[in-house]
Amino acid sequence: MYRSEKKVQALFKDFFHLGTKIHSENKWLRLAGIIPWEKMDEMYGRYFSDYGRPAKDSRLICGLLIVKYIKDLSDEEAIEEFRENPYIQAFCGREYYIPDIQISAGILSERRKRLGKDFFDFLGTEVAKILREQKFIKVKSSRPRKQTLFA
Template identity: 35%
Template sequence: MYRKEEQPLPPPEKFELPFEGKLSPNNRWVIMAELIPWDDFEEEYAKLFSAEKGAPAKLFRMALGTLIIKEKLGTSDRETIEQIRENPCLQYFIGLNCYQQEPPLESSMLVHFRKRIDGELINKINKKIVKREIDKSDKEVKKKDCLQ
């Protein structure tokens, strides 16, 4: 069974932290979270799951985000989960709505994530990011040309 998130993810400044703190919009994980077109691939990822078998799947953002964190930090599966548990910016990056002290998933889930998110899907995501950034840059250049 696949579970779609019920509430939309808040912007980084509204992400709830203990002691009323706020996430910095300049944090590298917050910036990267805004670059990745998570929703564009959620449906494609959901098709990999059976509605009748097993527990509800983790969201695509949690799956891919956890794998990205592991690769960027160069950590083991267990250490990756521990880093996520301790760091509110990483929790925001994987799609949690607020900081939680408990690990959001078991380290064994990364094995399943790696099986489902292959190089072909990563390439599609990268192409989409690049295209979106090129389009955004083109719009800025056109806007600048119109102002001159």
């Protein structure tokens, strides 16, 4: 089962729950503003039934996959980066920074198996194009990447 978590604008979007101001020009916040989250949410929802336990939010999962690819991380490292970095949590759709958020690295592996070729083709073309245009990833790299694009 999947329920889209289309959120209402936060009243205090520039502050975390402890009153800490975040820098609005941070690269993760800028990137969050140009990623086609709604289209990804629609595609993500197709892979779940209308019944049963609700699935994790598409923005969280897609955000983690994007962070994993940009930073060339393992699933475990991507989750650790998410826990440690309030900007990455904001990129992944979290309204408040939660340093001890409980999320298993296994969710990324499970979602890679569940989400179909069309979904990863979309990530590999449209989202990768945005990442290249915004210089979040380089077209040529002397260092081999740990994984192929999002799959």
